[in-house]
Amino acid sequence: MKRVCLGATKLLMVITIMLIIVYGRGITAKAVNVTYEKEKVINLVNKKMTGYINAINVNMDEVDTHVANVKTSNKNLKAKCVSHRYKYSVNTNYEAIQIYATRKGTYYVTFDIVDGNGNCISTEQTRVIVESLKDSFKGYKSIKVGKKNILKKCLEDDYTAKFVDLNTAGKLKIKMKKGYLLKDIRVERWVKSESPRLSSGGNGYADLEYLHLNNGDVLKLSEVCEYHNGEVWDEIKAEKYGDFIFTYTDLIITYIDKRGIERENTITIRSKVK
Structure with missing residues (x-):
């Protein structure tokens, strides 16, 4: 009888933990509308770097979300989140990822959208084509x-x-x-x-x-x-x-x-x- 009770207790604990995990994931995976350029073409101003104005603009419909973990597919493309702007009146958030490249080619920028607690909501990607100004x-x-x-x-x-x-x-x-x-x-x-x-x-x-x-x-x-x-x-x-x-x-x-x-x-x- 004791063994049956112990097994039932363990089963109840497992179910409880699973519910917590599922419920927790539900909170973490809160739907956020994210818009940005899926493909971007930038020009080389000279043989070393592109103009400072090149950026991937990310718009989110929640002010407590952020861009995080910005990475590039190649060392020749540099990327960094450099600006943040919030509009509490309409509950929107805008952030810019500045980019420049040292060589022509096709690269990718990946970044996470995270909530206010740092939990990852989604992972996004932009294709970046780098060419000379003459090519454009x-x-x-x-x-x-x-x-x-x-x-x-x-x-x-x-x-x-x-x-x-x-x-x-x-x-x-x-x-x-x-x-x-x-x-x-x-x-x-x-x-x-x-x-x-x-x-x-x-x-x-x-x-x-x-x-x-x-x-x-x-x-x-x-x-x-x-x-x-x-x-x-x-x-x-x-x-x-x-x-x-x-x-x-x-x-x-x-x-x-x-x-x-x-x-x-x-x-x-x-x-x-x-």
Whole structure:
């Protein structure tokens, strides 16, 4: 009789432990909506590293979740979680994994999503394709402003962009190679303002204008420099600016490559202020 009771007690303990484990797993495996780029293409700025702005942005719908255990598939790709932002009002969490590579190739970044107690909810992965800046422009047949093909002017070498000197506005016509699809054209340019733009202890009479263009529209260049009639001051000095010699216009082109991945290139046009 004692043996039967002892066996029943052991069985009850085993069942209890199993229930605790299952219940505990249920808590750990709490469903969290996670969105991020499953595939990302980055460019080499030079032969050693990529630009600092490359990052995998991870969005979670719970503020007490985090990115942890960030790893890469190869030593040539470096990755680190560098920023966190929480919005308690809408219960969301944003974190960024900064990445750069020392060689061209295809790599993978893996990371865990953990809860506030450090328990792993899920393991995620992003495929990272690293190429030279020149490679990212290979989808264009030509980028013309008027009769000038600026595609031939926007790279210093395989890794480095340079300013395109252009003083005359003209119709923008972009032709893509077979298998590449033009998606969007945006322009950021400086224009005169009637009211001062306040920033960092100073102001200037220039506004940054954002435009969307259709292929074939006229590309309008910046009218003035960023610091047009500007002033900067603090407790010990005051400075005043007229227009600089040059002003800059950013042409941002978005396209879909042969793999169906959305890509973006920025061409900075430098023009003299008249």
